[in-house]
Amino acid sequence: MDNPLILIVEDEPEIADILETYFVREGFRTVSAGDGSIGLAHYIRLRPDLIVLDIKLPGQDGYDVLAAIRRRDDTPVIMVTALAEDLDKLQALRIGADDYVVKPFNPLEVVARAKAVLRRTTGRKGRQPLRIGPLTIDPDAYIATVGQGAGEATLELTRTEFRLLAYMAASPSRVFERSELVDACLPEGEALDRTVDSHVSNLRRKLTAAGADGLLTGVRGVGYRLADRHG
Incomplete structure (x- = not known):
């Protein structure tokens, strides 16, 4: 820029x-x-x-x-x-x-x-929606939904939760280390591994409540993965 x-x-x-x-x-x-x-x-x-x-x-x-x-x-x-x-x-x-x-x-x-x-x-404008199983993420509109049609539910996410979700959705099934998620998604003053865990825990709870249970999982000793378990 x-x-x-x-x-x-x-x-x-x-x-x-x-x-x-x-x-x-x-x-x-x-x-x-x-x-x-x-x-x-x-x-x-x-x-x-x-x-x-x-x-x-x-x-x-x-x-x-x-x-x-x-x-x-x-x-x-x-x-x-x-x-x-x-x-x-x-x-x-x-x-x-x-x-x-x-x-x-x-x-x-x-x-x-x-x-x-x-x-x-920089460069986040003009991106296409990301889809993983029942989850759809619009990075430009900052909207994440689960399901389709009449059964569609919009996730009420904080800014950091949305960043984490969109970042992982760009590379589905990949395992992300906590340190990478800190660098890519968290504000400077919030940059702690345990803070990532707290945000991911809240994000996983919201996904489960919307009907996307099992989409976001932890990988012991490494970090987190976002993947469609049915895909």
Whole structure:
């Protein structure tokens, strides 16, 4: 991706200026907004490649802005905030943040994380639905369903659960090591093997409840496999 556009939504001018300086130095284009409402308007009008979003903002707070973005599309979002509590981080990730950085931060780290998120997300548009047994995944619409016709059930997945499901579905029957799933699917701040286990456990429970029992299985000492046991 050449010269990606970064939208910085930050109400402290000094921090916004520092981030702009470091992003521009690395070849990015930038635009800034000092409150949530203006930031959301810039997002709708400019369609940036990635958004750096503070939580405590005038107008609309970062959670509201993130939720509004997620109702429209899956533009990558990195939350940058002074809130270091785990519940704040989990709420941001649950709503759909791709990553989370706590102030005070090293601006080089923010740029590095932005590059990592863009590497994970670039090229995901225009992909064909993936089908494994009764499971259908639309990577662009962020929708996963089980069954067909009147019996079709839509899975209510978190962003990370969907990432894991789509990533494994791209190579059905292959066994994925936990470390690979961490690198490919989890935000930087969530990158622990046991966190993968928790997400996969929730994902397996949701698949089973929708009628796709046995589709996602563990391989002892290695990782996980997504495969149609009837295929």
